[in-house]
Amino acid sequence: MAGNAAPQLANEVEATGFQCRGASASYGGASGAPIFEGVDFDVHPGEFVSLLGGSGVGKTTLLRVLGGLHPAGKGSQVRFAGRPVTGPPDRVVMVFQNYAASLLPWRTVESNVRLGLERKVDKAEQHRRAGRALEMVGLAKNAHYYPRQLSGGMQQRVQIARALVMNPDALLMDEPFGALDAITKATLQDALLEIQRQTSMTVVFVTHDLDEAIYLSDRIIVLSGSPAGVARNLRVDLPRDRDQVSTKAEPRYLELRQEIYNVMHSSSGKAAGS
Numbered sequence: 377m378a379g380n381a382a383p384q385l386a387n388e389v390e391a392t393g394f395q396c397r398g399a400s401a402s403y404g405g406a407s408g409a410p411i412f413e414g415v416d417f418d419v420h421p422g423e424f425v426s427l428l429g430g431s432g433v434g435k436t437t438l439l440r441v442l443g444g445l446h447p448a449g450k451g452s453q454v455r456f457a458g459r460p461v462t463g464p465p466d467r468v469v470m471v472f473q474n475y476a477a478s479l480l481p482w483r484t485v486e487s488n489v490r491l492g493l494e495r496k497v498d499k500a501e502q503h504r505r506a507g508r509a510l511e512m513v514g515l516a517k518n519a520h521y522y523p524r525q526l527s528g529g530m531q532q533r534v535q536i537a538r539a540l541v542m543n544p545d546a547l548l549m550d551e552p553f554g555a556l557d558a559i560t561k562a563t564l565q566d567a568l569l570e571i572q573r574q575t576s577m578t579v580v581f582v583t584h585d586l587d588e589a590i591y592l593s594d595r596i597i598v599l600s601g602s603p604a605g606v607a608r609n610l611r612v613d614l615p616r617d618r619d620q621v622s623t624k625a626e627p628r629y630l631e632l633r634q635e636i637y638n639v640m641h642s643s644s645g646k647a648a649g650s
Protein backbone atom coordinates (compact mmCIF):
# COMPACT_ATOMS: atom_id res chain seq x y z
CA MET A 377 0.00 0.00 0.00
CA ALA A 378 1.22 3.51 -0.74
CA GLY A 379 2.92 5.29 2.11
CA ASN A 380 4.53 2.50 4.10
CA ALA A 381 7.96 2.30 2.52
CA ALA A 382 9.70 5.41 1.22
CA PRO A 383 11.41 7.45 3.97
CA GLN A 384 10.43 10.79 2.46
CA LEU A 385 6.82 9.67 2.70
CA ALA A 386 7.23 9.13 6.42
CA ASN A 387 8.32 12.76 6.69
CA GLU A 388 5.38 13.89 4.66
CA VAL A 389 2.99 12.09 6.95
CA GLU A 390 4.74 13.89 9.82
CA ALA A 391 3.59 17.21 8.39
CA THR A 392 -0.20 17.17 8.19
CA GLY A 393 -1.15 13.60 7.38
CA PHE A 394 -2.89 10.80 9.24
CA GLN A 395 -1.63 7.33 9.87
CA CYS A 396 -3.81 4.43 10.97
CA ARG A 397 -2.28 1.07 11.87
CA GLY A 398 -4.30 -1.81 13.19
CA ALA A 399 -7.01 0.61 14.22
CA SER A 400 -10.15 -0.63 15.93
CA ALA A 401 -12.98 0.97 17.85
CA SER A 402 -16.02 -0.12 19.79
CA TYR A 403 -18.79 1.36 21.88
CA GLY A 404 -19.38 0.48 25.50
CA GLY A 405 -15.73 0.19 26.55
CA ALA A 406 -13.31 -2.69 26.08
CA SER A 407 -16.12 -5.28 26.30
CA GLY A 408 -18.03 -3.80 23.33
CA ALA A 409 -17.93 -5.64 20.01
CA PRO A 410 -15.55 -3.93 17.56
CA ILE A 411 -17.20 -1.73 14.91
CA PHE A 412 -14.04 -1.97 12.82
CA GLU A 413 -10.67 -3.61 13.34
CA GLY A 414 -7.27 -3.97 11.68
CA VAL A 415 -7.77 -0.74 9.75
CA ASP A 416 -4.54 0.42 8.06
CA PHE A 417 -4.19 3.46 5.85
CA ASP A 418 -2.30 6.72 5.43
CA VAL A 419 -3.63 10.08 4.43
CA HIS A 420 -0.80 12.17 3.05
CA PRO A 421 -0.52 15.92 3.53
CA GLY A 422 -2.72 17.75 1.07
CA GLU A 423 -4.46 14.59 -0.01
CA PHE A 424 -8.23 14.34 -0.40
CA VAL A 425 -9.30 10.92 0.84
CA SER A 426 -12.86 9.62 1.03
CA LEU A 427 -14.05 6.96 3.44
CA LEU A 428 -16.79 5.18 1.57
CA GLY A 429 -19.16 2.47 2.79
CA GLY A 430 -22.75 1.56 3.51
CA SER A 431 -24.86 2.88 6.34
CA GLY A 432 -23.73 1.65 9.75
CA VAL A 433 -20.37 0.29 8.56
CA GLY A 434 -18.44 2.63 10.87
CA LYS A 435 -17.43 5.65 8.76
CA THR A 436 -18.46 8.25 11.33
CA THR A 437 -16.83 6.25 14.10
CA LEU A 438 -13.56 6.05 12.15
CA LEU A 439 -13.66 9.79 11.41
CA ARG A 440 -14.25 10.52 15.08
CA VAL A 441 -11.28 8.33 15.95
CA LEU A 442 -9.10 10.31 13.50
CA GLY A 443 -10.38 13.53 15.06
CA GLY A 444 -9.70 12.37 18.61
CA LEU A 445 -13.40 12.42 19.54
CA HIS A 446 -13.69 8.66 20.07
CA PRO A 447 -11.01 6.42 21.57
CA ALA A 448 -9.29 3.90 19.34
CA GLY A 449 -9.18 0.32 20.65
CA LYS A 450 -6.25 -1.32 22.40
CA GLY A 451 -3.20 -1.75 20.18
CA SER A 452 -4.42 0.75 17.60
CA GLN A 453 -1.97 3.31 16.27
CA VAL A 454 -3.64 6.48 15.09
CA ARG A 455 -1.43 9.48 14.40
CA PHE A 456 -1.81 12.96 13.04
CA ALA A 457 1.29 14.87 11.99
CA GLY A 458 3.36 12.05 13.42
CA ARG A 459 1.88 12.31 16.92
CA PRO A 460 -0.55 9.84 18.52
CA VAL A 461 -4.11 11.14 18.55
CA THR A 462 -5.25 11.21 22.17
CA GLY A 463 -7.80 14.03 21.85
CA PRO A 464 -8.78 16.54 19.17
CA PRO A 465 -5.47 17.61 17.58
CA ASP A 466 -4.75 21.30 17.13
CA ARG A 467 -5.27 22.39 13.55
CA VAL A 468 -7.72 19.57 12.74
CA VAL A 469 -11.32 20.69 12.33
CA MET A 470 -14.46 18.61 11.87
CA VAL A 471 -17.50 19.49 9.77
CA PHE A 472 -20.61 17.53 10.66
CA GLN A 473 -23.66 16.74 8.62
CA ASN A 474 -26.18 18.31 10.96
CA TYR A 475 -25.49 21.91 10.02
CA ALA A 476 -28.89 23.30 11.00
CA ALA A 477 -28.42 22.42 14.66
CA SER A 478 -24.99 23.91 15.07
CA LEU A 479 -25.36 27.54 14.02
CA LEU A 480 -26.25 29.97 16.79
CA PRO A 481 -29.55 31.52 15.66
CA TRP A 482 -29.01 34.84 17.45
CA ARG A 483 -25.68 35.51 15.77
CA THR A 484 -25.17 36.71 12.21
CA VAL A 485 -23.38 34.58 9.65
CA GLU A 486 -20.18 36.56 10.16
CA SER A 487 -20.45 36.30 13.90
CA ASN A 488 -21.06 32.54 13.72
CA VAL A 489 -18.01 32.15 11.52
CA ARG A 490 -15.63 34.00 13.83
CA LEU A 491 -16.89 32.23 16.96
CA GLY A 492 -13.92 29.88 17.09
CA LEU A 493 -11.47 32.80 16.93
CA GLU A 494 -12.89 34.74 19.87
CA ARG A 495 -10.35 35.11 22.68
CA LYS A 496 -7.69 33.75 20.34
CA VAL A 497 -7.00 36.71 18.07
CA ASP A 498 -7.96 40.40 18.20
CA LYS A 499 -11.23 41.72 16.76
CA ALA A 500 -9.69 43.12 13.58
CA GLU A 501 -8.06 39.77 12.82
CA GLN A 502 -11.33 37.94 13.55
CA HIS A 503 -13.17 40.11 11.03
CA ARG A 504 -10.42 39.78 8.44
CA ARG A 505 -10.30 36.00 8.67
CA ALA A 506 -14.09 35.61 8.79
CA GLY A 507 -14.40 37.81 5.69
CA ARG A 508 -11.87 35.71 3.84
CA ALA A 509 -13.53 32.42 4.86
CA LEU A 510 -16.93 33.74 3.74
CA GLU A 511 -15.44 34.77 0.42
CA MET A 512 -14.03 31.28 -0.07
CA VAL A 513 -17.46 29.71 0.34
CA GLY A 514 -19.19 32.41 -1.73
CA LEU A 515 -21.13 34.01 1.12
CA ALA A 516 -19.39 37.38 1.44
CA LYS A 517 -22.61 39.14 0.55
CA ASN A 518 -24.60 37.29 3.20
CA ALA A 519 -22.32 38.08 6.14
CA HIS A 520 -25.05 40.00 7.99
CA TYR A 521 -27.82 37.45 7.52
CA TYR A 522 -29.10 35.37 10.41
CA PRO A 523 -29.15 31.56 10.11
CA ARG A 524 -32.95 31.51 9.66
CA GLN A 525 -32.51 33.58 6.50
CA LEU A 526 -30.30 30.92 4.88
CA SER A 527 -31.09 27.90 2.73
CA GLY A 528 -29.70 24.49 3.74
CA GLY A 529 -26.85 24.81 1.26
CA MET A 530 -25.97 28.26 2.58
CA GLN A 531 -26.01 26.99 6.16
CA GLN A 532 -23.63 24.25 5.17
CA ARG A 533 -21.36 26.83 3.56
CA VAL A 534 -21.33 28.70 6.86
CA GLN A 535 -20.22 25.49 8.57
CA ILE A 536 -17.39 25.13 6.11
CA ALA A 537 -16.44 28.78 6.59
CA ARG A 538 -16.40 28.18 10.34
CA ALA A 539 -13.89 25.42 9.77
CA LEU A 540 -11.79 27.40 7.28
CA VAL A 541 -11.51 30.42 9.54
CA MET A 542 -9.36 28.32 11.87
CA ASN A 543 -6.79 27.83 9.06
CA PRO A 544 -6.80 24.09 9.68
CA ASP A 545 -4.14 21.74 8.39
CA ALA A 546 -6.76 19.04 8.04
CA LEU A 547 -10.50 18.98 7.61
CA LEU A 548 -12.57 15.96 8.65
CA MET A 549 -15.97 16.05 6.95
CA ASP A 550 -18.85 13.69 7.77
CA GLU A 551 -21.30 13.53 4.85
CA PRO A 552 -21.35 17.32 4.71
CA PHE A 553 -23.50 17.45 1.58
CA GLY A 554 -25.70 14.46 2.37
CA ALA A 555 -28.91 16.39 2.91
CA LEU A 556 -28.63 18.76 -0.05
CA ASP A 557 -30.33 18.70 -3.44
CA ALA A 558 -28.25 17.58 -6.42
CA ILE A 559 -27.48 21.03 -7.82
CA THR A 560 -26.50 22.54 -4.48
CA LYS A 561 -24.44 19.46 -3.74
CA ALA A 562 -22.53 19.76 -7.03
CA THR A 563 -21.90 23.47 -6.43
CA LEU A 564 -20.53 22.85 -2.95
CA GLN A 565 -18.40 19.93 -4.17
CA ASP A 566 -16.77 22.28 -6.67
CA ALA A 567 -16.36 24.99 -4.04
CA LEU A 568 -14.65 22.47 -1.77
CA LEU A 569 -12.29 21.30 -4.51
CA GLU A 570 -11.34 24.91 -5.24
CA ILE A 571 -10.77 25.64 -1.54
CA GLN A 572 -8.60 22.58 -1.23
CA ARG A 573 -6.63 23.62 -4.30
CA GLN A 574 -6.00 27.04 -2.76
CA THR A 575 -5.16 25.86 0.76
CA SER A 576 -3.56 22.42 0.21
CA MET A 577 -5.42 21.19 3.27
CA THR A 578 -5.57 17.49 3.99
CA VAL A 579 -9.21 16.37 3.74
CA VAL A 580 -10.83 13.17 4.98
CA PHE A 581 -14.36 13.06 3.64
CA VAL A 582 -17.01 10.54 4.70
CA THR A 583 -19.69 9.63 2.22
CA HIS A 584 -21.84 6.71 1.14
CA ASP A 585 -22.16 8.26 -2.33
CA LEU A 586 -19.84 6.49 -4.73
CA ASP A 587 -19.95 9.24 -7.37
CA GLU A 588 -19.23 11.92 -4.83
CA ALA A 589 -16.23 9.95 -3.57
CA ILE A 590 -14.73 9.49 -7.04
CA TYR A 591 -15.39 13.05 -8.14
CA LEU A 592 -13.73 14.64 -5.11
CA SER A 593 -10.95 12.31 -4.10
CA ASP A 594 -7.32 11.50 -4.72
CA ARG A 595 -7.92 8.21 -2.97
CA ILE A 596 -10.88 6.19 -1.75
CA ILE A 597 -10.92 3.81 1.17
CA VAL A 598 -13.86 1.45 1.00
CA LEU A 599 -15.00 0.02 4.32
CA SER A 600 -17.09 -3.10 4.52
CA GLY A 601 -17.84 -6.09 6.70
CA SER A 602 -18.77 -6.48 10.33
CA PRO A 603 -16.56 -5.71 12.09
CA ALA A 604 -15.55 -3.50 9.20
CA GLY A 605 -12.16 -3.49 7.53
CA VAL A 606 -10.57 -1.77 4.55
CA ALA A 607 -12.05 -3.61 1.56
CA ARG A 608 -10.18 -1.45 -0.94
CA ASN A 609 -7.68 1.41 -0.90
CA LEU A 610 -7.76 2.84 -4.37
CA ARG A 611 -6.06 5.79 -6.03
CA VAL A 612 -8.34 7.94 -8.17
CA ASP A 613 -6.06 8.53 -11.13
CA LEU A 614 -8.22 11.14 -12.83
CA PRO A 615 -6.82 14.58 -13.69
CA ARG A 616 -7.27 17.07 -10.86
CA ASP A 617 -9.19 19.77 -12.75
CA ARG A 618 -12.50 17.99 -12.45
CA ASP A 619 -15.75 18.89 -14.10
CA GLN A 620 -19.19 17.68 -13.06
CA VAL A 621 -20.07 16.63 -16.60
CA SER A 622 -16.91 15.74 -18.50
CA THR A 623 -15.07 13.99 -15.63
CA LYS A 624 -18.05 11.70 -15.08
CA ALA A 625 -18.09 10.80 -18.76
CA GLU A 626 -14.42 9.74 -18.88
CA PRO A 627 -13.85 6.03 -19.49
CA ARG A 628 -11.51 5.87 -16.48
CA TYR A 629 -14.22 7.36 -14.27
CA LEU A 630 -16.64 4.68 -15.37
CA GLU A 631 -14.05 1.96 -14.77
CA LEU A 632 -13.37 3.21 -11.26
CA ARG A 633 -17.10 3.41 -10.63
CA GLN A 634 -17.60 -0.18 -11.72
CA GLU A 635 -14.69 -1.41 -9.65
CA ILE A 636 -15.83 0.35 -6.48
CA TYR A 637 -19.42 -0.67 -7.05
CA ASN A 638 -18.31 -4.29 -7.22
CA VAL A 639 -16.30 -3.98 -4.00
CA MET A 640 -19.21 -2.32 -2.20
CA HIS A 641 -21.66 -4.96 -3.33
CA SER A 642 -19.57 -8.06 -2.85
CA SER A 643 -20.27 -9.77 0.44
CA SER A 644 -16.70 -11.04 0.81
CA GLY A 645 -15.61 -7.56 1.80
CA LYS A 646 -12.09 -7.57 3.11
CA ALA A 647 -9.75 -8.24 0.18
CA ALA A 648 -6.53 -6.25 0.35
CA GLY A 649 -6.47 -3.26 -1.96
CA SER A 650 -3.71 -1.33 -3.69
Ligand SMILES: Nc1ncnc2c1ncn2[C@@H]1O[C@H](COP(=O)(O)OP(=O)(O)OP(=O)(O)O)[C@@H](O)[C@H]1O
Nearest residue numbers: 403404411429430431432433434435436437438584
Ligand atom coordinates in the same frame (compact mmCIF):
# COMPACT_ATOMS: atom_id res chain seq x y z
N1 LIG B 1 -23.07 6.06 20.36
C1 LIG B 1 -23.16 4.80 19.95
N2 LIG B 1 -23.35 3.80 20.83
C2 LIG B 1 -23.42 2.51 20.43
N3 LIG B 1 -23.29 2.11 19.15
C3 LIG B 1 -23.09 3.05 18.23
C4 LIG B 1 -23.01 4.45 18.58
N4 LIG B 1 -22.81 5.16 17.45
C5 LIG B 1 -22.76 4.26 16.45
N5 LIG B 1 -22.93 3.01 16.92
C6 LIG B 1 -22.92 1.77 16.10
O1 LIG B 1 -21.68 1.71 15.44
C7 LIG B 1 -21.85 1.24 14.10
C8 LIG B 1 -21.21 2.21 13.14
O2 LIG B 1 -21.86 3.46 13.24
P1 LIG B 1 -21.36 4.70 12.39
O3 LIG B 1 -22.22 5.84 12.81
O4 LIG B 1 -19.90 4.85 12.55
O5 LIG B 1 -21.70 4.22 10.91
P2 LIG B 1 -21.69 5.04 9.55
O6 LIG B 1 -20.93 4.24 8.58
O7 LIG B 1 -21.25 6.43 9.80
O8 LIG B 1 -23.23 5.01 9.12
P3 LIG B 1 -24.11 6.12 8.33
O9 LIG B 1 -23.71 6.07 6.88
O10 LIG B 1 -25.51 5.66 8.53
O11 LIG B 1 -23.83 7.45 8.95
C9 LIG B 1 -23.35 1.05 13.91
O12 LIG B 1 -23.63 -0.31 14.04
C10 LIG B 1 -23.97 1.81 15.04
O13 LIG B 1 -25.14 1.18 15.48
Ligand SMILES: [Mg+2]
Nearest residue numbers: 435436437550
Ligand atom coordinates in the same frame (compact mmCIF):
# COMPACT_ATOMS: atom_id res chain seq x y z
MG1 LIG C 1 -22.19 8.28 9.65
